[in-house]
Amino acid sequence: MCQIFTKNYTKMSNKTKRFILPEEEIPRYWYNIQADMVNKPLPPIHPATKQPLKAEDLFPIFPEECCRQEMNQTDQWIEIPEEVRDMYKYYRSTPLVRAYGLEKALGTPAHIYFKNESVSPMGSHKLNSALPQAYYAKQEGTTNITTETGAGQWGAALSYAARLFGLEAAVYQVKISYEQKPYRRSIMQTFGAQVTPSPSMSTRAGKDILTRDPFHQGSLGTAISEAIELAMMTPNCKYTLGSVLNHVGLHQTIIGLEAEKQMAMAGEYPDMVIGCFGGGSNFSGIAFPFMRHTILEGKQTRYIAAEPDSCPKLTRGKFEYDFGDESGLTPLLPMYTLGHNFRPANIHAGGLRYHGAGVIISQLLKDKMMEAVDIPQLETFQAGTLFARAEGIIPAPESSHAIAATIREAKKCIETGEEKVILFNLSGHGLIDMAAYDQYIAGNLQNYRVTDDDLNKSLADADALNK
């Protein structure tokens, strides 16, 4: 299926494979979708007072400029600081790639494009937000920053960004990922970050969680609790987050803004935009810039978020105010959530193991501006391996959710004969995740499925803990 050169070799010499913007075309502004949304996101509220929060209320936790961006519902465009643009040039623009190999392997008439964020030196899109967050922290006189990380993509990006801007970084990594992906820990340490598996005994939140369950494997929720607590207890220290929040999605719009120009170079416009979904950062990045044409001009484009069936906040969650972390240290956020005590199965896509969706995404889903699909783990590895063999890039398990959703749509085109244009975001590569591919090659992932019963039990457990 992936033997590209058979007797029927199709010349592609005159076709462009990769579209790359000149450096002077790299966008100078991020796109703030909040300004254009018909129904604005509801505000975060204080868990004790039940009052809506203002930007200033978040200043003790996050860099102040990030707080202002978080709450900004008026400015459509926010300028990217020159120092951040200079660092974007170290790896941007990322290529927009026509997936000729995948199209051929599938035999689909669809035109498949992917934005290749895996070429970032940290291996994923996460650097797009790590750079501005570290930059703003430094500008405001911060000396230390903390964060959480799942698979380690965000932690690696933040460790590098912190080093660049001269900040000390402390990273809490979800314990199961800390053990599954030791190389990502090494990458963070190479950049000089301190890395601790979460839950840990180094914070009150971690101790409480371990007291309740000494064998807790960790989740983004536990790691966030610990990282926030450390930031609050440390002078001159701020907390940073790699997904979920509005300002993170804002920074990531550089992906879609570039892709928009690059699709124009290719002479096409997407019928579908697809991204994998953990908290929303890469999906927001690829989707929002296109969605503005849907909001403002009525462009008919489908936006599809692909989440794991074992952590299905968009397809099975409830829209309600919930905490962003396991211990309830964050403000209450209006979001689709599985409950902040939800413990997802130990799937390899560590970056998608989060219980809730960002508030912008949640509002857009509620307003039917976008769709969501949930994908079983085995299907994601089948899709990832097919993609690797056809395009040469081994995708991250997270990104393979977007590939699987793309393949589903491309197969529909085989039936209908339609030449739909599909754009998906390849959020990262899987070179650090080869232990997961090993399990797939060995046939062991077949035995590792999340059943409906498992999921219902996890949801019930989370409900019980919430009470």
Place this chain on the structure above:
Amino acid sequence: MCQIFTKNYTKMSNKTKRFILPEEEIPRYWYNIQADMVNKPLPPIHPATKQPLKAEDLFPIFPEECCRQEMNQTDQWIEIPEEVRDMYKYYRSTPLVRAYGLEKALGTPAHIYFKNESVSPMGSHKLNSALPQAYYAKQEGTTNITTETGAGQWGAALSYAARLFGLEAAVYQVKISYEQKPYRRSIMQTFGAQVTPSPSMSTRAGKDILTRDPFHQGSLGTAISEAIELAMMTPNCKYTLGSVLNHVGLHQTIIGLEAEKQMAMAGEYPDMVIGCFGGGSNFSGIAFPFMRHTILEGKQTRYIAAEPDSCPKLTRGKFEYDFGDESGLTPLLPMYTLGHNFRPANIHAGGLRYHGAGVIISQLLKDKMMEAVDIPQLETFQAGTLFARAEGIIPAPESSHAIAATIREAKKCIETGEEKVILFNLSGHGLIDMAAYDQYIAGNLQNYRVTDDDLNKSLADADALNK
């Protein structure tokens, strides 16, 4: 030192960081330096008859077109097949990058550029030759190919290329690397290759080696013996090699040919061209296209090969006819060699653990057209970590030898104040080599040095075995 944004922030917004060729500018011909060499390389000779070999004599082992290229001393330019160019477009051109971050970290007036071959989906330059070798094999009706690999960069590239062109691949991986770098094995398996640690019991050569030394850790020499034997014993099967041979260096000239155009985009020309050195493939690739201007026009450029001090074939080897493999299955090649039984220390730069240099390189070194430096392992990790923190890319331990040599030269410029232009090849990234960085971070590499006594003993051992 690596805090790029301090009070004295220098704007680089108007400066270009990365130079990328449009797809139509990707070279259509490889450069064959043999045609321009004043002293042509001596021919390989048959170990039994002592007669010089012709291209046809190699047909049973290699794809025929590769054999013709190997012996071609007349054609300056060799056309890249259209099907190979189509696949080059999946990742080429690779960026030429101005290393502003590294320059600043060093405080050097030198202008440092690197060609970033690590963006290839397989993580190194090796795909440049894997694609044409697999293509020619397929064109000639071959169904199976074999090869050896050290760190796994070449094996991964060949496994992918084989899959693309519909060939079955069997890879012998040096045992120590097989154990040190399990992720590269997984990558090869993801592309469907069969991977065996060498020496193994699956070949006569492997059995003989293990009989002599049951604890043999493997070397490129043992893996080559096994891969050749398997190819000779299997119908419709050819052997492929990732370095050393002339046709491999030929394919790699795409690196330097692109770099030449990109340096012109930057408005500069290198005073020095630097590459790490195992068998010669990436060094040839970056250096030969520039060297043609030295040969033909007398351009004053220094070409510096950086090898590990534990495997110093260029700086400590003898120029003589020697076998390319441990068991003596190959023709005798005129090269700088440490002896085909030389067992290098288990350094992390598995790709540089080869006893000899390719015949073209050997002739050029003999003719003083180029230089060589040997670098201790600790210095390479210091250089690699400095580079990672300054440029964001974690380099392969192999490539860090080129970085270390570049840093030495850049430091000289601090003393002299000269704005020398240095170009080095970043042959690959180190994301699969994080276990090695772990050792460095933990301070354990300090205890792991090759002393002169060790080296002299290894050389004496090899001499004794050769007799």
